[in-house]
Amino acid sequence: MDINAYIESGVLELYVAGQLSEQENQEVYELMLKHPELLQEVLSIEAAIIKLTAATSSNKNENTLQRIKDQLKFGNASKVVQMSKPKTNWFTYTGWAAALFIGAGLLWTLNQNKELEAQLSDVDTEKAYLETQIEQAKTNLAVKENLLNVLRDRDIxxxxxxxxxxxxxxxxxxxxxxxxxxxxxxxxxxxxxxxxxxxxxxxxxxxxxxxxxxxxxxxxxxxxxxxxxxxxxxxxxxxxxxxxxxxxxxxxxxxxxxxxxxxxx
CATH class of the missing domain: 2.60.40 (Immunoglobulin-like)
Incomplete structure (x- = not known):
């Protein structure tokens, strides 16, 4: 798989924005588990969203709006300029917000998976150790029983x-x-x-x-x-x-x- 080509395709941005189907989301999720580079890219995208959100605080919005008015030569006159109704894509904004929750959930899931894998590894190790100890005990017991039989031989x-x-x-x-x-x-x-x-x-x-x-x-x-x-x-x-x-x-x-x-x- 060409990781760079996949990153440049824009799929990860759509994933973070919540614009993919459930099946596509699952595919991206599974790829991130296999390729840490994709997970890092998703985290980078989310970090950029957070910075963008911080940069567009209410005070800055007002200043930006005023600069736009100045550029369009809006004054205090009651000149009316007919403008088309802005098309606000609320689904996109909702997607960005949902992406933050998705990212947090993804990190939590990955951490839980790592903890579970560590616990399972510990259990497997302990099980293998106990099995070895049991087999060793059986062997030692067999050796001791054989030795006792030898030592009790009347011709020894x-x-x-x-x-x-x-x-x-x-x-x-x-x-x-x-x-x-x-x-x-x-x-x-x-x-x-x-x-x-x-x-x-x-x-x-x-x-x-x-x-x-x-x-x-x-x-x-x-x-x-x-x-x-x-x-x-x-x-x-x-x-x-x-x-x-x-x-x-x-x-x-x-x-x-x-x-x-x-x-x-």
């Missing part, structure tokens, strides 16, 4: 990991399910990993002492439950947890061994 091996050396306050617990080669690590007793560090889990054989990495826990700080499922196909005799640089280490840093636990027969 429980391995407490006690704090070591200067990390006596640290603790963890491993639940080892040999049937599916998984361990479930409850690391609630470990502090958050400092920046640039990660917790690394180790499977150990004792004679000779041989550590095998079971991987790092990269999401430890953000995980709320602090329970992690880790694959373990090793014939583990013990489990340990060390604090290592981001990315992990090929061998455990013994000075950073926080917890250690031996698998009991």
């Amino acid at each position: 091996i429980t391995v407490p990991l006690g704090g070591q050396g200067s990390f006596a306050n640290s603790y963890a617990k491993v639940y080892w399910n040999k049937s599916n080669n998984n361990i479930y690590l409850d690391a609630q007793g470990l502090p958050e990993a400092p920046e640039g560090k990660v917790w690394q889990v180790w499977s150990l054989t004792l004679n000779p002492l041989t550590p095998k990495s079971l991987g790092t826990i990269t999401d430890f700080n953000t995980d709320e439950n602090k329970i992690f499922t880790i694959a373990n196909a090793n014939e583990s005799e013990a489990f340990g947890i060390t604090l290592e640089p981001t990315g992990g280490s090929p061998t455990p840093t013994m000075e950073q061994l926080h917890t250690l636990g031996v698998v009991t027969p």
Whole structure:
């Protein structure tokens, strides 16, 4: 659509003046909703009307009338000049007056539409958030129920990991399910990993002492439950947890061994 051509067509002036049909008014209204330039033009036309109205106050009308009389050389003589009856288009003036109400109504409608759209957007956002929370709760519940079933398995091996050396306050617990080669690590007793560090889990054989990495826990700080499922196909005799640089280490840093636990027969 050529906006400039539409503005120059004079349709907007007729709209403000109230000279269009109901269908034409509706068409202009819908176009203004799509094209802010048209709305701005209508507001400009209405502003011009207001200025024109102010400029034609009663005092100025009298002065203007006197100037016209002077130009026509009207004096105090009783000279009669026959003039045709002025054709006053009251519909036009009514249209201008109605235009002010239309403009105000249009602005009010646009504001109401914006407020309604904002409210609907907020409702949609809140609904989506609640739906996400519900789905997340269902998922968490399913995970917890599955975990409880695992922990209650009679064949599960429980391995407490006690704090070591200067990390006596640290603790963890491993639940080892040999049937599916998984361990479930409850690391609630470990502090958050400092920046640039990660917790690394180790499977150990004792004679000779041989550590095998079971991987790092990269999401430890953000995980709320602090329970992690880790694959373990090793014939583990013990489990340990060390604090290592981001990315992990090929061998455990013994000075950073926080917890250690031996698998009991």
